[in-house]
Amino acid sequence: MQGRGPEAGAPAASYWEPEGSGIRCLLCPHRCLLPEGGTGICRVRHNRGGKMELPHWGAISALALDPIEKKPLNHFKPGTKVFSAGFYGCNFRCPFCQNWEISQQIEEADIVAPADLVRAALKSGAPSIAFTYSEPTVHFEYILEAAKLARKAGIATVLVTNGCLNEEPARELLPWMDAVNVDLKTWSEESYRAQLGGDRAAVLRFIEAAAGTSEVEVTTLIVPGISDSGGDMDSIAAFIAGVDRRIPLHLSAYFPNYRYEEPPTEPELLAGLMQRAQKKLDYVYVGNVGGFPENTVCRYCGAILVRRHGYRVDSSGLRAREPAAGARTGRAGSRALCARCGRETDIEL
């Protein structure tokens, strides 16, 4: 569907259809049925006059220049900054949300058109732009337009997402994203459904699809009572390994926030889960807490490729080269070489 909506500059919404007296949203697995004047679970897609409207199109909640490692992405342009844009709204209801002020509330905000966002990213000097902080995919039309403009301007694109998107929109969006970090919040289908308001099967499909188009990394926030089981960690690691054992997994320490008051994740628990995941995966990183190994070493010769201390990053162990044939994801990437042994690494510069 093409055309312009009533909001200044907003395009017509995609992925919906009329149904009875309302409209059905087809963007994510919730498949919300929106009555006239109503909105979906994400609160950003509205039925006005029998059409899907996007009243929060371009409403930016936050703009910042972040280290790329903060997304977290450890194998994509290490040591660089990423121009990061956040929105409002989310299709999940995680009780421990670390960004609930913008994901679970909608506020008035200045409208930034995609072209202006890309201009600001260019001005910042960052080599990449990220759609992040709240859930970007519920603003599908905006991030798709901005990603296309960014590519045209020579800026790499980054998506940080819960991965809860239907297959068709995911197929349309992912080829425009150079790197993707997907939250795999728990292995429990029941927790996904009952505690988070999400759909595990859709997230798993999204990770598989992203691995075919983009540098993909997965994050699991280790929340007591939701994602702290050793057996579930074995299943998460086995699933990722089934896609590609070289996909990095970030285990992130939780701290009480929003409506969840369990104490912070114990370092001993993180260490145990890290060891279990390392049996199946080549790269497991622990974040949001100190005291864990942070470096990436060459799989062949053991040289340190990237040395990290918090957000201080030294990637002098890598050597750039032209895109290699047969890269891991099958796309035209630019995997760096190990500066010591000269073999291909799993890191994109």
Ligand code: SF4
């Ligand atoms: S994108 Fe929003 S409105 Fe559409 S199905 Fe998902 S939660 Fe519902």
